[in-house]
Amino acid sequence: MxxxxxxxxxxxxxxxxxxxxxxxxxxxxxxxxxxxxxxxxxxxxxxxxTQQPEYYPTRTELTILMTHQTAIADRIGPVHTLIEYGSGSSRKIKSLLNSLHQLEEYVPIDISKDYLLLAATELAKDYPNLKIKAVCGDYSTPITLPVDPLLKKVIFFPGSTIGNFDPDEAGRFLQNSAQLLKDGDGFLVGVDTKKEPxxxxxxxxxxxxxxxxxxxxxxxxxxxxxxxxxxxxxxxxxxxxxxxxxxxxxxxxxxxxxxxxxxxxxxxxxxxxxxxxxxxxKYSIEEFQLLANTNGFRSVTYWTDPNGHFSVHYLEKTST
Ligand SMILES: C[S@@+](CC[C@H](N)C(=O)[O-])C[C@H]1O[C@@H](n2cnc3c(N)ncnc32)[C@H](O)[C@@H]1O
Known part of the structure; x- marks a missing residue:
């Protein structure tokens, strides 16, 4: 490495x-x-x-991230540390790494250690000036990360993986995540929407x-x-x-x-x-906003695709 x-x-x-x-x-x-x-x-x-024709979430989320990358970066503003939960192949992070302002470090967290380290090593080749702290950990319980609490941070949680928690667990997960952040820090999260069965x-x-x-x-x-x-x-x-x-x-x-x-x-x-x-x-836009707004965050804005098949929400940590 x-x-x-x-x-x-x-x-x-x-x-x-x-x-x-x-x-x-x-x-x-x-x-x-x-x-x-x-x-x-x-x-x-x-x-x-994610490559299967029937599996619409990945390509739809990637399209949203690419289409709105400037708006997303401008809304987030200058940020020092980008944390990613469940980073997997670290494919989706590239639209943010290419557009975020003043980014210094990337902290991917995943439970699948070998895959995490391989993805981090590959990513480092494309972003030689980026500091990468690859954390093998379980984000379903509170964790302490190797990050400076005083610097601006954004957590990225794509893939609608938040949908693997039931709504009460998702609420607790958001509250735990808010503990890692200071006021004004952000949370960018991909959420699959309700649609035809x-x-x-x-x-x-x-x-x-x-x-x-x-x-x-x-x-x-x-x-x-x-x-x-x-x-x-x-x-x-x-x-x-x-x-x-x-x-x-x-x-x-x-x-x-x-x-x-x-x-x-x-x-x-x-x-x-x-x-x-x-x-x-699966969450309607309003259902997810309510979940965020009652669990340590303020829903700032969201982006979606023309069919409304997927959504990407930007949340900010609110004062406690
Ligand atoms: C649904 S996949 C999403 C992968 C990628 N972020 C994407 O959007 O395509 C979930 C990812 O989260 C990781 N993961 C699942 N549960 C986890 C947990 N409790 N703690 C840390 N990583 C976890 C998996 O190893 C996997 O990489």
Missing amino acids: SSQVKSYDLYTMQQKMLEEVIAGLSKPKKTLHAKYFYDQTGSELFEQI ELLNLAYNDGAGVTKAFNLNILKHINTVLAGTFDPSCFEHVAFYNEEEGRIEMHIKSQIDQTVQVSGHAFTFKEGETIHTENSY
């Missing part, structure tokens, strides 16, 4: 993962946390999802089966890290829009009666029983 990139490891995966996986699989309705999709393979599969259902059931492979990869990840005995071929991918809840739900459905071990703990599955692996909440 070049001296331009520093890495910070704030995360010890194995113990926390074991506790959370055991707790999730022990519930009457089994769950797994969506963050466990992301080992190296999971990150690569997610990047492939057909379009949503297609986006999470691509014809090439990449989302299926991504969903089932969580089982392979558990096998690798926690000595699990899941046979992914005995499970199937299920994803649908739950209109009442305003969310896409992803599940993994057992195709047979079976027992699986995870680090010596046995879990039985009935044929047809599911593990709930992900929610992806």
Whole structure:
């Protein structure tokens, strides 16, 4: 890694993962946390999802960011530190790196360590004057970042990944994020909007089966890290829009009666029983503004595409 990139490891995966996986699989309705999709393979599969014709969010958000990059940079104003939650391939950050005024450092945070470090190293080649602090961490709990609290900061959280939290969790997440900021600092967040269920259902059931492979990869990840005995071929991918809840739900459905071990703990599955692996909440503009305005931020403005399929909101931290 070049001296331009520093890495910070704030995360010890194995113990926390074991506790959370055991707790999730022990519930009457089994769950797994969506963050466990992301080992190296999971990150690569997610990047492939973003290229699928049915998956409109990535290309729509990128178009919004590119179309409005000057307006976004002017609205944010001079900024010293750009923090990105769930940075993945760090592809979307480029429109901001190219347009923000007086930017000195970029702090990508991701749970998928190898992928994070690779993306940071690649990015450094294109931006040789940018200081990069790559943080392997879990943003779903409060974290302390290697940043100067007195300098102006903006957090970027693209991909509608905020939709993986339920609205109460998203509120707490925004409040925790506000703790990292001072008044006037910003939060730029990509949010998927409510729309026709057909379009949503297609986006999470691509014809090439990449989302299926991504969903089932969580089982392979558990096998690798926690000595699990899941046979992914005995499970199937299920994803649908739950209109009442305003969310896409992803599940993994057992195709047979079976027992699986995870680090010596046995879990039985009935044929047809599911593990709930992900929610992806969709918000109208007003719903998201209300969420932000009641959780430590002031909604300043937003940008959207002509079809209103995706939105990018700019929030400012308000005085406490
Ligand atoms: C839906 S992908 C979005 C990737 C990219 N930001 C984009 O918009 O295309 C979510 C990203 O967040 C990371 N991630 C998910 N949960 C996380 C958590 N709790 N803490 C840190 N990173 C997380 C994943 O590794 C992945 O890179």
